[in-house]
Amino acid sequence: MTTLIGDVLTITELAREAGVTARAIRFYESKGLLIPRRAGTTRIYTHRERGRLQLILRGKRLGFTLTDIGEYLDLYDADPTQHDQIVLLLDKVNNRIGELESQKADIDDTLKELSSVRAQALAAM
Amino acid sequence: MTTLIGDVLTITELAREAGVTARAIRFYESKGLLIPRRAGTTRIYTHRERGRLQLILRGKRLGFTLTDIGEYLDLYDADPTQHDQIVLLLDKVNNRIGELESQKADIDDTLKELSSVRAQALAAM
């Protein structure tokens, strides 16, 4: 393949950079989460796609489904010039914030319990 | 069925209380995450099983697999009298704590971004 000029990547380069397989990246695209441009048939990835991939991976680490992540990504693309869009956007954002806040609470509860388990284990040594 | 006496529940009662299906509870048992006593063939659930079910559900909310959750539950059952067990336990606990801390960091990053999205939406109104 021709070496790409400028700040763009091929699928394998992006895959290695992000620590995922090329198959996974194509799969995300088939779900509409990534829409790279093409040079003929070959996919080319720019800074924008790299950012979106990072958001996808973070969403996965947080336990969201790809469908969830798709809606989440739409928040960034939503056109904030239409009033109805704004209201919808604010609603979605607030919901997501609520979800994450309660997830943080779960994590904090779990961390407390693990500290207690650890303390008991140390006491038994 | 005979009404159970004392602080114990049938599978449907536990299911309703926890907001899951009886099928799911039997499934968790088949994976070794719950081991209720039996009255004949009927499963009976005590305070202990209720607590474990809550831990299972929280683990799921946090995005862990049932296999992960199984190991996690073992941490509470581990016999802390044997030195080797303690060392292993501490290792697992510390790993889990590390995972959760980085998950919290992911959440905080996402919350910041969402706040920014929200601020921009509000500014556009």
Next chain:
DNA sequence: AACCAAGGTGACGTTAACGTCAACTAAGTT
């Protein structure tokens, strides 16, 4: 005795998120 609701045990179906071929194409290499 007849019945019925709650519970039990397989066994198969389903969705999500990829992995794994297989077969083909386009672009440099030798």
Next chain:
DNA sequence: AACTTAGTTGACGTTAACGTCACCTTGGTT
């Protein structure tokens, strides 16, 4: 020209976590 190296598109396989029957059993109720 022959070969090799990405990259592409189906198509089928796989694992996790249950849902959904279908069929059987048991303990109260009528």
